[in-house]
Amino acid sequence: MNDRFAKTPQPHxxxxxxxxxxxxxxxxxxxxxxxxxxxxxNHPGCYGAESSRDSSGLGITVSYWKDEESIAAxxxxxxxxxxxxxxxxRWYSHYELRVAKVERAYxxxxxxxx
Amino acid sequence: MNDRFAKTPQPHxxxxxxxxxxxxxxxxxxxxxxxxxxxxxNHPGCYGAESSRDSSGLGITVSYWKDEESIAAxxxxxxxxxxxxxxxxRWYSHYELRVAKVERAYxxxxxxxx
Numbered sequence: 223m224n225d226r227f228a229k230t231p232q233p234h235x236x237x238x239x240x241x242x243x244x245x246x247x248x249x250x251x252x253x254x255x256x257x258x259x260x261x262x263x264n265h266p267g268c269y270g271a272e273s274s275r276d277s278s279g280l281g282i283t284v285s286y287w288k289d290e291e292s293i294a295a296x297x298x299x300x301x302x303x304x305x306x307x308x309x310x311x312r313w314y315s316h317y318e319l320r321v322a323k324v325e326r327a328y329x330x331x332x333x334x335x336x
Numbered sequence: 337m338n339d340r341f342a343k344t345p346q347p348h349x350x351x352x353x354x355x356x357x358x359x360x361x362x363x364x365x366x367x368x369x370x371x372x373x374x375x376x377x378n379h380p381g382c383y384g385a386e387s388s389r390d391s392s393g394l395g396i397t398v399s400y401w402k403d404e405e406s407i408a409a410x411x412x413x414x415x416x417x418x419x420x421x422x423x424x425x426r427w428y429s430h431y432e433l434r435v436a437k438v439e440r441a442y443x444x445x446x447x448x449x450x
Binding site: 223226227228233237239241243250272273274275276278280281282284309310311314316317318319320321322323324325326327328329330331332 | 340347352357386387388390393395398424430433446
C-alpha cells in the first residue's frame with residue numbers, strides 16, 4: 223500500500239467525490255490543484271484524499287472526512303483559496319461534486335503486503 | 337458535460353468508490369477493466385460510472401447505484417467475471433473499495449453549458 227491511498231478508519235465517515243473535466247485553458251491549474259489537495263489533507267477532520275487524472279484531463283479526487291462539520295469548515299477555506307485565484311470557471315469545463323456517507327469498506331488483494 | 341460523467345438522479349443513491357493501483361504485470365487488464373466497466377454500467381439499478389487512471393497506474397472508478405440490492409446483484413456477476421479471468425491478485429498491488437450513500441450533490445461551473 224503506497225501513500226496514494228487515504229488511511230481511513232472503520233466506517234462511518236464521509237467522502238467528498240469530485241469528478242471534473244479540465245478545460246483546454248488550464249494555465250495555473252496545476253499549482254492551484256496541488257494547493258487545494260494540501261489544504262484538504264491538512265484540514266482538521268480530514269483522513270486524507272485519493273486523486274487521479276488521465277491524459278484527457280478527466281480527474282477524480284475523493285477526500286475523506288470525519289463528519290459534515292469538518293467538510294463545512296474546509297469548504298469555507300477552499301472558497302477563500304478559489305476566490306484568491308479566481309479561476310474555477312476557467313479551469314473546469316464541467317464538474318460533479320457529491321457528498322456521501324461511507325457505510326462499508328474493504329481492501330485487498332488479500333495476502334498482498336504491498 | 338460529456339459522457340464521462342454519470343447521469344445521477346437527486347440523492348439519495350449509492351456510490352461504490354474503487355481506488356486501485358495497477359501492478360507492473362498488468363497483462364490482460366485493459367480488456368478485463370473495460371468488461372467490468374461495461375458490466376456495471378449496463379446492470380439494473382446502475383446510474384453510470386466515472387473512471388480515471390493516471391500514468392502511474394493509480395485509478396479511481398466510482399459507480400452509482402439505486403440501492404444496496406442492485407450493488408449486491410452486480411457484485412455476484414462481477415465475481416463470476418473475475419473468476420473466469422482469475423487475475424485480481426496479479427493486476428492490483430493494492431485496492432480500497434468503499435460503499436457510500438450519497439446525501440448531497442452539486443454540479444458546475446454555473447453558467448457553463450459544456
